[in-house]
Structure formats: C-alpha cells, structure tokens
Amino acid sequence: MNPIPEINSDKIREARKRIDLMVHWTPLMRSSALDKMAGCELIFKCENFQKVGAFKARGAANAVLKLDPSQRVNGVATHSSGNHAAALARAASEAGIPAYIVMPSTAPEIKKQAVKEYGGVIFECEPNLLAREEGLRKVVDTYGAVFIPPYDHWDVIEGQATCAFEIFEEGLSLDVLLSPVGGGGLLAGTALSAHFYSPDTQVIGAEPEGADDAKKSFLAGRRIPVEKPNTIADGLLTSLGEINFGIISEHVTDILTVNDEEIIAAMRLIYERMKLVIEPSCAVPLAAVLRNKTRFQNQKVGIILSGGNVDLAKLPFR
Amino acid sequence: MNPIPEINSDKIREARKRIDLMVHWTPLMRSSALDKMAGCELIFKCENFQKVGAFKARGAANAVLKLDPSQRVNGVATHSSGNHAAALARAASEAGIPAYIVMPSTAPEIKKQAVKEYGGVIFECEPNLLAREEGLRKVVDTYGAVFIPPYDHWDVIEGQATCAFEIFEEGLSLDVLLSPVGGGGLLAGTALSAHFYSPDTQVIGAEPEGADDAKKSFLAGRRIPVEKPNTIADGLLTSLGEINFGIISEHVTDILTVNDEEIIAAMRLIYERMKLVIEPSCAVPLAAVLRNKTRFQNQKVGIILSGGNVDLAKLPFR
Numbered sequence: 001m002n003p004i005p006e007i008n009s010d011k012i013r014e015a016r017k018r019i020d021l022m023v024h025w026t027p028l029m030r031s032s033a034l035d036k037m038a039g040c041e042l043i044f045k046c047e048n049f050q051k052v053g054a055f056k057a058r059g060a061a062n063a064v065l066k067l068d069p070s071q072r073v074n075g076v077a078t079h080s081s082g083n084h085a086a087a088l089a090r091a092a093s094e095a096g097i098p099a100y101i102v103m104p105s106t107a108p109e110i111k112k113q114a115v116k117e118y119g120g121v122i123f124e125c126e127p128n129l130l131a132r133e134e135g136l137r138k139v140v141d142t143y144g145a146v147f148i149p150p151y152d153h154w155d156v157i158e159g160q161a162t163c164a165f166e167i168f169e170e171g172l173s174l175d176v177l178l179s180p181v182g183g184g185g186l187l188a189g190t191a192l193s194a195h196f197y198s199p200d201t202q203v204i205g206a207e208p209e210g211a212d213d214a215k216k217s218f219l220a221g222r223r224i225p226v227e228k229p230n231t232i233a234d235g236l237l238t239s240l241g242e243i244n245f246g247i248i249s250e251h252v253t254d255i256l257t258v259n260d261e262e263i264i265a266a267m268r269l270i271y272e273r274m275k276l277v278i279e280p281s282c283a284v285p286l287a288a289v290l291r292n293k294t295r296f297q298n299q300k301v302g303i304i305l306s307g308g309n310v311d312l313a314k315l316p317f318r
Numbered sequence: 319m320n321p322i323p324e325i326n327s328d329k330i331r332e333a334r335k336r337i338d339l340m341v342h343w344t345p346l347m348r349s350s351a352l353d354k355m356a357g358c359e360l361i362f363k364c365e366n367f368q369k370v371g372a373f374k375a376r377g378a379a380n381a382v383l384k385l386d387p388s389q390r391v392n393g394v395a396t397h398s399s400g401n402h403a404a405a406l407a408r409a410a411s412e413a414g415i416p417a418y419i420v421m422p423s424t425a426p427e428i429k430k431q432a433v434k435e436y437g438g439v440i441f442e443c444e445p446n447l448l449a450r451e452e453g454l455r456k457v458v459d460t461y462g463a464v465f466i467p468p469y470d471h472w473d474v475i476e477g478q479a480t481c482a483f484e485i486f487e488e489g490l491s492l493d494v495l496l497s498p499v500g501g502g503g504l505l506a507g508t509a510l511s512a513h514f515y516s517p518d519t520q521v522i523g524a525e526p527e528g529a530d531d532a533k534k535s536f537l538a539g540r541r542i543p544v545e546k547p548n549t550i551a552d553g554l555l556t557s558l559g560e561i562n563f564g565i566i567s568e569h570v571t572d573i574l575t576v577n578d579e580e581i582i583a584a585m586r587l588i589y590e591r592m593k594l595v596i597e598p599s600c601a602v603p604l605a606a607v608l609r610n611k612t613r614f615q616n617q618k619v620g621i622i623l624s625g626g627n628v629d630l631a632k633l634p635f636r
Contacts, residue, residue: 027345048593049347049592049593053593268630271630272595272630274595275366275367275371275595275596275626276593276595277589277590277593277594277595278593308593312586312590312633312635313635313636315630315633317631318631
C-alpha cells in the first residue's frame with residue numbers, strides 16, 4: 001500500500017519553488033542557554049518570522065497557486081481560528097482574488113485584524129466545528145468560492161512540508177524533528193519531508209494535554225476527535241484531519257503531550273533567552289523536550305517554532 | 319585638534335577580532351510591513367540576540383580582554399542599571415576573574431538575576447548617580463578591583479563600535495544609522511565606526527524626551543546632565559559621558575527625541591511585526607523615524623536594536 005499517493009519528493013521541491021515569491025526561507029536559530037538547560041543540541045526553525053507570522057503562509061500559498069484560472073475566479077473560502085485565515089487572505093490578495101473567511105467569534109483580535117488588512121472578508125461564527133462548517137457552506141454557496149481547508153488537504157500539507165524541506169536542504173542531519181500538532185497539517189508535512197529527504201530523522205508531534213486527540217488517535221489507530229479542548233495553545237484546538245491522520249500514523253514516531261504550565265514555562269524561556277515573540281502553540285515542542293530530557297539527551301533536535309501571532313495584551317507572564 | 323586620539327580604524331577592527339569568541343556577529347533583519355509604514359528602507363541590527371541580550375557584551379568583553387594579567391588579578395567592578403552589569407559579570411567570568419557590581423535597587427529583576435547567573439557579586443544602592451559612585455568607590459577600595467565604567471571609557475566605546483563595524487563589513491551603504499543614546503557608549507562607538515568605515519552614513523542619536531540630556535548637551539555644546547529622568551526607556555536614564563560627549567559632538571549629525579507613548583507604539587510594532595522581544599530603550603530609534611517620516615523618506619535607514627532584556631511581567635501593552 002502506498003499511503004501517500006499525492007505527494008512525492010519532487011512535488012515538495014516543486015512546491016517550494018512555486019511559493020518562493022510568496023514566502024520567506026526562514027532562518028534557523030540556536031541558544032546555548034537552552035541547549036544547556038535541555039541537555040541536547042536544539043535547532044529552532046523560525047516560522048514566527050514567516051509571512052503572516054506563521055507557517056500557514058506556505059500551505060495557503062501553495063493551494064491558491066495550484067488552482068487553475070477557472071477555479072480561482074470566484075475566490076477562495078475557509079474556516080480558521082486564525083493563522084490559516086490570514087494566510088489564505090494574503091495568498092488570495094497576492095493572486096488578485098477574493099477570500100471569504102469564517103472565523104470563530106473567540107479568535108484573537110490580532111488574527112482578525114490581520115485578515116482584514118489582507119483584504120479578507122470575515123464571517124463570524126460560534127466557536128465550534130459545526131458552526132464553522134455551516135458558516136463555510138453558506139459562503140461557498142453564496143459566492144461560488146473554492147474551499148481551502150486549514151489542514152485536511154493535499155496541497156496544504158504539501159505546502160507545509162516545505163518548512164522541514166528547508167531545514168534538510170541546509171544539510172542538517174537531525175536526530176529528531178518536533179512540530180506542534182493541532183489539525184496535523186504541519187506535522188504531516190514535516191513527516192513527509194523527513195521521509196523523503198532525511199529518513200533517519202525521527203518526527204515527533206507535540207500536543208497540549210487539554211487537546212490531546214492526536215495522541216489518543218495515534219495510539220488507538222483511528223481518529224478520536226477532541227470534544228471540549230481546553231488549553232492556552234489556541235492554535236491547537238482543532239481535531240486531527242483525515243488525510244493528516246493517515247500520514248501521521250505512517251510516518252510519525254510518537255506524539256508527546258504537555259500541560260499548560262509547561263507550555264507557559266517553555267514560552268517564557270523562548271521570550272527571555274531567544275528574544276523571540278511566539279504564540280503559545282509554538283512553545284509546545286520545547287515544553288515536550290524539557291519534560292522528556294532523558295529521551296533527547298545529547299541528540300540533535302530540531303524544533304519548528306510555528307508562529308508568532310499572539311495577543312500582546314494577554315501574554316501569560318506574571 | 320584630533321578629538322579621537324585613542325581609536326582609529328585598525329583598532330576597531332582589532333577589537334572585533336579580540337572579542338570574537340565572546341560575542342555574536344548579530345544578524346540584520348528587515349520588515350516589509352514596517353518599511354511601508356515608515357516610507358523608507360529599514361535595516362535592523364539585532365543586538366537583542368547578542369550575548370547577555372544586549373550590545374553591552376561588546377564593550378565589557380573588549381575592556382576586560384585589554385586588561386593585562388596584573389590588572390585582572392583582583393577582578394573588575396562597575397555600577398550599572400542593568401545590561402552593562404550582566405555584560406561585565408559575564409566577561410569577567412569567562413576571563414576567570416571576579417566581578418563586583420553596584421546596582422540601583424530599582425533595576426529590573428531580570429537584570430539582577432542575569433548578573434547572579436554569571437557569578438557577579440551585587441551591591442545594591444539608591445537609584446541615583448551619587449549613590450552609585452559612592453558604592454563603587456567602596457567596592458574598589460575593598461577588593462582592589464579595576465573599575466570598568468558603563469560607557470565613559472575608551473575601551474568600552476571601542477567595543478561598542480564593533481556593532482556598527484559589522485553592519486558596514488557586510489557592505490551595506492546606509493544613508494543613516496540610528497542608535498539610542500543614554501550614556502553615549504553605543505552612539506559614540508557607532509559614530510566612530512561610521513567615520514572610519516562609511517563616512518557618507520549620517521549617524522543620528524535617538525533619545526526619550528524624559529531623559530533628553532544628550533539633545534540639550536548637543537545643542538548647547540557642553541554637557542548638561544539629566545536631573546530627574548522619567549521615561550519607560552530604563553536603559554537610557556543616565557547622563558552622557560565626557561568622552562562620549564566629545565565624540566558625539568564631533569561625529570553625530572543630530573539627536574532626535576520621542577515621548578514614551580511613541581516609544582511604546584514603536585515597541586509594539588517590533589513585537590507584532592518583527593516578532594522580536596526588545597526592551598523599551600531599543601524602540602526609541604524606530605519611534606524617532608516614525609515621528610520624522612519626511613526626513614527619512616526613501617532612504618536606507620539602519621537601526622540598532624540595542625537589547626532585549628525586558629521584564630515580561632511588566633510589558634506596556636494593553
């Protein structure tokens with residue numbers, strides 16, 4: 001059985017070329033203070049410096065650029081708690097087409113503003129998956145726009161895969177590469193890139209205990225959706241997508257969970273020691289490394305800092 | 319008259335080599351969003367990524383490494399509201415000698431902690447210059463340590479000059495280069511580097527209105543110390559040093575002031591748009607550019623982001 005019929009190594013490379021004018025090749029950063037603390041060599045991929053402040057710029061750009069002109073004409077639509085929304089609005093704006101975005105009313109103000117700045121049209125809904133899907137259906141019916149899902153989509157996953165592709169292209173031979181997991185777009189893409197470009201690198205997902213459906217699904221061998229997610233990592237509230245689950249089951253080594261206290265502590269370290277602004281979701285992999293130091297001891301550990309769109313008035317530091 | 323007898327172009331280059339194992343060659347960053355907002359091309363020199371989180375690592379390393387063994391033996395001492403303190407403690411620790419640090423009781427907790435982590439011995443004093451100098455005299459008398467001042471010292475200025483030196487070494491031809499000004503170590507060093515390596519680049523100091531002694535001194539042609547400084551930019555409360563004033567008078571084009579509201583707004587932009595953690599002092603040059611857009615229109619403008627040591631529990635964002 002070939003579990004990944006849609007993506008191969010050439011396609012991820014081609015995707016990176018396709019989106020080249022729309023995204024940054026983001027830098028890697030290190031911190032000797034954090035290495036000492038973690039007992040391993042940490043290499044951080046700074047997607048917080050990415051366009052729209054998150055890795056989501058990659059998948060959205062790839063999905064929009066892969067639409068043919070007849071598909072593009074009525075624009076694109078999606079539902080998203082934030083970063084995918086801004087990413088799709090921006091990608092659409094650069095392609096000269098409209099973007100219709102269904103957002104939960106609880107989405108951070110900074111994320112709503114970003115969508116508006118890129119010219120996206122926002123439709124607010126209740127903060128649950130049913131309301132989002134209902135809102136989206138209306139928008140698609142009304143405008144004839146093409147739905148670009150936040151994660152459960154081959155072109156989106158292929159786009160997110162370009163992030164880990166860049167790490168491997170720089171010739172780093174990592175023992176492990178960690179990414180946060182919410183819907184699973186980044187983790188699935190990361191796992192595929194490792195599979196094609198660095199098969200000796202283990203890929204591990206990191207997830208908040210308060211939204212641990214990926215861990216549960218991974219162990220059970222079937223998708224178990226999260227019901228009442230509760231975590232400070234607002235980018236990871238969604239349940240694993242179907243395509244994502246398939247790729248993750250096949251190509252991910254493990255999924256580690258951490259609690260909110262550990263997430264905040266890791267977030268603080270990244271602010272204080274690395275001087276980087278990140279959103280809480282982004283601190284989950286470092287929290288997982290610090291909770292499992294023995295496992296990673298003396299290894300070369302990559303961490304994808306997935307995004308930096310945080311409400312500065314609500315930072316969790318006391 | 320030669321106003322800069324102690325430093326020449328060879329010496330700054332030598333200083334950069336001397337401190338090479340003790341400091342980072344920090345990266346330059348750009349932001350298309352901020353360029354658009356400012357109407358010019360901004361290039362940020364990220365000293366917030368420097369060792370100890372601030373450019374002060376340079377001057378302290380240079381001053382300590384220039385001591386001969388007989389001078390080093392009893393250690394070094396200083397008074398500082400923060401970053402120089404940590405920088406000197408670290409430089410001393412790497413050189414294997416003790417550091418005695420007189421700090422105002424009001425210094426941010428994070429800066430006191432940093433000194434302790436590097437093994438520096440702290441002596442607290444009242445938050446004014448007289449109390450600092452008194453405290454320092456006692457420490458020097460007691461331990462026989464060598465006083466390394468925070469800014470009013472040739473070796474310190476020469477060390478700070480290596481920051482702008484790196485910018486020019488990368489081949490950037492800037493129209494203007496801005497640095498914040500407190501005691502004037504960074505601004506004087508920056509002006510000297512521009513003088514030797516990029517004489518067509520104007521150097522401009524940026525200062526809070528609530529501590530505008532550099533502006534007043536610059537206009538009056540003599541040092542006018544600040545009396546009751548009041549600004550959120552806690553790194554810029556000190557008055558201009560004597561050597562610093564001489565260099566600044568000769569080689570700086572202008573000094574621009576901004577108020578605290580403008581500093582906070584610029585700080586917020588750097589957090590939100592660049593995803594960088596900086597301290598308030600560090601936002602002063604961007605605030606000055608945004609206040610004087612016409613002056614900088616379409617120019618290539620360098621900004622030194624001087625440091626990132628901020629108390630995260632007290633960020634000024636609402």
